[in-house]
Amino acid sequence: MPNARRTDGVLLALAVVWGSSYLTAKTATDALPVLVVLFLRYAIGALVCLVALRGLGPLTRDEKRSGALLGLTQAAVLVLETYGVARTSAGNAGLIISLTLVLTPVLDRRRLPARFFLAVGACVVGVGLLVSDNGLRAPGAGDLLMLAAAVVRAGHVVLVGRLTTGRAVRPFQLTAVQTAVGAALFLVPAAPGLPALARTGAITWAELVYLALGCGLCAFLAQTWAVQRTSATRASLLLGTEPVWALLVGVGLGGERLTALAVLGAALIVSGTYWAQSVERAHRAVSSAEVRDTVLRRTGTGFSEAR
Template identity: 45%
Template sequence: MIVSLARFRVDLLLLLVAVSWGSTYLVAKELVSAGTVLALLALRMLLAAGVMAAIAGVRRKRLTRSELFAGIPIGVLLAAVFAFETFGIAHTSATNAGLIISLTMVFTPVLESVASRRRLPGTFFAAATVAVTGVVLLAGNGTFDPPSAGDLLVLGAAVVRAAHVVSMHKLTGGKAMDSLHLTTVQLGTCALLFTTGSFVYGDSVPHYLSQLDPRQGVMFLYLVLICTVFAFFVQIWAVRRTSPSRVSLLLGTEPVWAALIGITIAHDSIGIAGYCGIALVLTGTAWGRLIEQRHRRATQPESDPPRSKPTSAITEKENATP
C-alpha cells in the first residue's frame, strides 16, 4: 500500500508537469508578441536561473568544471529551442504549437540513430509518417494551405529540441554530474543570451516588465515558477523514484493537454481535418515512442559494457536529465 501511494504521488506530480507544459503555449501566447519575445524569455530565464542558483547555493555543493563546460553548449541549444518555440507561438495557435512540438518524440530517435550509427526499425518511420501527415492536416486545417511561419518555427523548435536531448546525452552520459547544477548552468546561459539579445531587438526587459498588468503578472509568475522551476525539480526528483520510461510516458501526454487547453480555453478554431490531424499526431508520436522503446530494450544487451568495468551512477538516470 505504501509503495502504491508513493508511486501514485510520483505519477501525479509528473502528470501535473505535463499539464503545466501543455498550458505553456496558451500562457506564452497571452504574454508575447513578435517584438517582446526576447524580453519575455530574458525575464523568464533570469528569474528561473536565479531561483535555481539560490537553491543550488543552499546545498553548498561545488559546481565542477565538467558541469560548466557541458552545461554551456547544451544551454545554447536550449536557448535556440525557446527562441524558435516562442517566436512560433506569436504567429500560430496554442493548439498547433503544442502538437507540432510533440514531433520531438519522432525527431529525437532519428538524430540519436544517426549519431550512434544504429538503425531504427522500418515501422518507426511508418509512425513518423503518420505524425507528419497529422501536422500537415492540422496546419492546413483542411484548406491544404502551406504551413504558417509560426508552424514552421515551432517545427524548427522540435528539431532543435531533439538535438538538445541527443547532445545532452553525448556530453553528460556516463559522467557523474549534478542534475541541478546542469539545469542552473543551462538556464543561466539562456538568460545571458536572451538578455543580450533584448538590447538589440524588440522591447527591453524593463520596458516589457512595466507593460505587464496584474493579470499578465500572475501569468508570468506561473510561467516561471510552475512551468520552469517546478517542472525541472519534479523531473530531477521523480527520475530517482521511478523509471525513465515511466517519466517519458507521463510527460509525453503534454500535447494532449495542449490540445485540450487550446480548444476549450483558447477556443482555437479546429475543423474536421484539424481534428483528424490531432488524432494522427498523437497516434504517430505515441506509436513511434513505443517502437523506439522496444527497439532500445531489444538492442540494450549488445551495447551494455562488460560487467567487469565500472559504470557511473548517473548512467541509469541520464536519459531523464532535464
C-alpha cells in the same frame, strides 16, 4: 501502490503544466515583445538558482562547460518555440513540438526498424492535416518555426545525453548554468523592450513567473524526482500526454477552434508519436539483450578456452 499513484500524479501534473505553457507563452507575447518574455523567463529562474546554489557548493568544471553549451542550444529552442507560438495556435504548437519524441532517436543515429519510420510518416501527415484549416495549404510561419524548434530540441536532448552520461554532473547545477547563460544571451537584445515592463499588469507578471518557475525549474526538479521512482516507459507514456493537454488548454481556455481535419491531424500526431515510442523502446530492449548475450557468449568461450 500509494507511492506509485503519487509518482504517476506528479508526472501527469507535469504534462499538464508543460501543455499549458504554450497558451501561457502566447498570451505573454501578446502583452510584451518576445525577447523580453524570453529574457525574463531566464532571469527569474537564474535569480532563484543563484539563491539556492549558495549552500550547494561550487560548480564543477563539467557542470560549467556542459551547462554553457546546453544553455546555448536550449536558448535556440526557446527562441524558435516562443516566436513560433506567437504566430500559431497554442494547440498547434504543443502538437508539433511533440515530434521531438520521434526525431530524437533519428538524430541520435540509432538503427531503427521500418515500422518506426512508418510512425514518423503518420506524424508528418498529421502535421499537414493539423495546419490545413478548412483546406490543404502550406504551413504558416508559426507552424514552420515550431517544426524547426522540434528538430533543435531533439538535438538538444541528444546533446544532454552525450554531455552527462558517465559524468558527475548534478541536474540542478546544470540547470542553473543554463538559465544564467540564457539570461546573459537575451539581456542586450531585450533591453530596448524592457521599458514596456512599467505598463505590464499583474496577470502578465504571473504568466512570466509561471513560465520561469512552474514550467522551468520546478517542472525539471519534479521530473527528476518522479523518473527516479518509476520506469522510463511509464514516465514517457504519462509525459507523452503533453500535446493532448496543450490542445485541450488551447481550445478550452484560449478559445481556439478545431476543424475536422485538424482533429484528425491531432489524432495522427499523438498516435504516431506513441507508436514510434513503443517501436523504439522495443527495438532498444532487443538490441540490449543481443549485446548482453554476445558478451556472455564471448565471456563463456574465453573461460572455456582458458581452462
